[in-house]
Amino acid sequence: MSHFSPTAAVSYFFNYFLMKGVLVTIGLTVAAVVGGLILGMGIALLRMSSNPVLAGAARFYIWFFRGTPLLIQLVVIYSGLPQLGIKFSVITCALVGLILNEAAYLAEIVRSGFMAVSAGQREAAWALSLSPWITFRRVTLPQAFRLMIPPLGNSINSLLKATSLASVISVEELMRRSDMLMQEHFQILEVYAAATAYYLILTSVWDAVQRRLEKHFGRSSAAKTRRVAASAPVAQASVEARA
Amino acid sequence: MSERSMARAEGATVQPQLRGVPAVRMEAVYKHYGDFTALNEVDLKVAKGEKIVVCGPSGSGKSTLIRCINHIEKHDEGLIYVNGVELDHQRKNIDAVRRDTGMVFQSFNLFPHMTVLENCTLAPMTANGMSEAGAKDLAMHFLTKVRIPDQAAKFPGQLSGGQQQRVAIARALCMRPKIMLFDEPTSALDPEMVKEVLETMKKLAEEGMTMLCVTHEMGFAREVADRIVFMNEGKVVEQAAPEEFFKHPRSERARTFLDQIIH
Numbered sequence: 191m192s193h194f195s196p197t198a199a200v201s202y203f204f205n206y207f208l209m210k211g212v213l214v215t216i217g218l219t220v221a222a223v224v225g226g227l228i229l230g231m232g233i234a235l236l237r238m239s240s241n242p243v244l245a246g247a248a249r250f251y252i253w254f255f256r257g258t259p260l261l262i263q264l265v266v267i268y269s270g271l272p273q274l275g276i277k278f279s280v281i282t283c284a285l286v287g288l289i290l291n292e293a294a295y296l297a298e299i300v301r302s303g304f305m306a307v308s309a310g311q312r313e314a315a316w317a318l319s320l321s322p323w324i325t326f327r328r329v330t331l332p333q334a335f336r337l338m339i340p341p342l343g344n345s346i347n348s349l350l351k352a353t354s355l356a357s358v359i360s361v362e363e364l365m366r367r368s369d370m371l372m373q374e375h376f377q378i379l380e381v382y383a384a385a386t387a388y389y390l391i392l393t394s395v396w397d398a399v400q401r402r403l404e405k406h407f408g409r410s411s412a413a414k415t416r417r418v419a420a421s422a423p424v425a426q427a428s429v430e431a432r433a
Numbered sequence: 434m435s436e437r438s439m440a441r442a443e444g445a446t447v448q449p450q451l452r453g454v455p456a457v458r459m460e461a462v463y464k465h466y467g468d469f470t471a472l473n474e475v476d477l478k479v480a481k482g483e484k485i486v487v488c489g490p491s492g493s494g495k496s497t498l499i500r501c502i503n504h505i506e507k508h509d510e511g512l513i514y515v516n517g518v519e520l521d522h523q524r525k526n527i528d529a530v531r532r533d534t535g536m537v538f539q540s541f542n543l544f545p546h547m548t549v550l551e552n553c554t555l556a557p558m559t560a561n562g563m564s565e566a567g568a569k570d571l572a573m574h575f576l577t578k579v580r581i582p583d584q585a586a587k588f589p590g591q592l593s594g595g596q597q598q599r600v601a602i603a604r605a606l607c608m609r610p611k612i613m614l615f616d617e618p619t620s621a622l623d624p625e626m627v628k629e630v631l632e633t634m635k636k637l638a639e640e641g642m643t644m645l646c647v648t649h650e651m652g653f654a655r656e657v658a659d660r661i662v663f664m665n666e667g668k669v670v671e672q673a674a675p676e677e678f679f680k681h682p683r684s685e686r687a688r689t690f691l692d693q694i695i696h
């Protein structure tokens with residue numbers, strides 16, 4: 191039995207059951223990014239507000255969700271909350287956990303992006319009589335967004351892999367379905383080779399998308415040099431391991 | 434050049450208007466940063482068409498003074514009127530004042546993610562509701578005036594400092610301000626680029642624009658200013674015509690300041 195069967199690995203790669211798991215992984219990631227961005231922007235706004243209570247609440251949120259493992263968060267939502275009479279479906283539990291967690295990371299990325307846009311940009315907009323909305327929409331946001339892309343990309347990369355933790359609460363994504371196949375056929379290396387290949391494909395595709403985004407939003411040369419200079423501290427927020 | 438002589442002819446007809454509503458009137462204005470008093474009972478009157486050069490040692494409150502005029506800084510006490518509009522802290526008055534004033538910063542503050550042309554058309558289109566075509570014509574008019582129409586499609590980062598500052602001037606002019614505020618517009622420039630920016634400002638002065646200019650370019654002050662305002666420790670210490678100020682500075686502080694910057 192001490193051998194590795196490439197044909198078995200290939201057949202697992204094209205296994206329909208596993209492919210559906212890949213779709214669930216993609217779905218979880220996309221939903222967590224979208225939900226996390228919306229919630230994260232709200233938290234970033236609170237964090238930057240001059241009201242100390244709101245800013246403090248946002249700081250607490252970020253401290254809490256970045257300071258505890260996603261795995262515990264998922265388990266508490268899935269098995270702990272029912273003890274208090276709060277019960278969600280498995281997939282909802284996974285989404286709530288991933289979104290709450292991702293929002294904490296994205297809030298910090300969004301905030302650092304806005305903080306890195308110089309005050310002079312806003313002052314120039316005011317001096318030109320631009321309204322607060324136009325100043326945000328046309329001056330601050332595009333520059334902040336450009337600064338956010340590299341750390342945002344990193345965060346989404348780790349989120350993609352972190353969705354595998356949802357397998358622990360029995361969400362049938364790529365990892366869980368690999369486990370199920372493995373337990374059925376006992377071809378450990380072959381099954382995980384197929385799963386690994388899928389994760390690599392997904393992260394590589396995302397890397398390519400991220401590079402395109404950076405290129406698209408980094409048109410001017412001045413902005414490029416500024417982005418490199420400013421993204422170093424921004425990136426730190428997202429490289430910490432999450433599981 | 435015919436363009437320049439025309440500008441001069443136009444400018445010659447516009448005299449500083451000493452009567453009527455002043456362009457800027459400040460009365461007993463104070464500005465504090467915590468315990469620190471950045472503006473200390475400042476009184477200043479600027480007539481329409483007048484060119485003022487503000488100078489003084491670093492930290493004396495020159496930027497604060499000029500930034501209070503378009504409410505980028507909020508003054509704490511005293512009165513500021515711009516073209517007769519009182520800068521209380523009401524939105525509509527702030528907006529009216531900002532529409533009357535254009536500002537040029539030491540660090541240019543062009544929008545780096547927009548082309549030169551987009552920098553110039555953004556405010557006319559979004560704040561004045563101009564059509565894109567109209568705003569582009571207007572922008573090209575002023576970019577031609579500052580002599581860089583050929584750079585319109587470039588991004589600010591692709592231009593030299595002097596070119597960027599001239600774009601910043603054109604961008605401000607596109608809102609057709611009645612008063613231009615300059616905060617050390619040439620201090621961030623390499624020496625060889627100072628002249629092109631000062632020339633642009635001189636041209637503007639010749640056309641009758643009301644100007645308040647923080648600068649240490651004493652040649653420019655001598656040539657263009659109607660009045661020099663000397664500040665120290667948040668106070669306006671001395672105001673005089675340039676010849677007067679340079680030859681007979683009244684305060685000790687102004688004398689040491691002039692000694693330091695004129696060798």
Ligand SMILES: Nc1ncnc2c1ncn2[C@@H]1O[C@H](COP(=O)(O)OP(=O)(O)O)[C@@H](O)[C@H]1O
Pocket residue numbers: 466469471489490491492493494495496497498
């Ligand atoms: N936002 C601020 N917070 C605290 N102190 C400030 C702020 N802006 C300016 N100051 C202080 O006010 C003083 C005057 O500043 P400024 O008007 O910029 O001087 P100047 O332009 O003449 O060099 C300086 O001592 C400066 O440190």
Ligand SMILES: [Mg+2]
Pocket residue numbers: 495496497616617
């Ligand atoms: Mg200054």
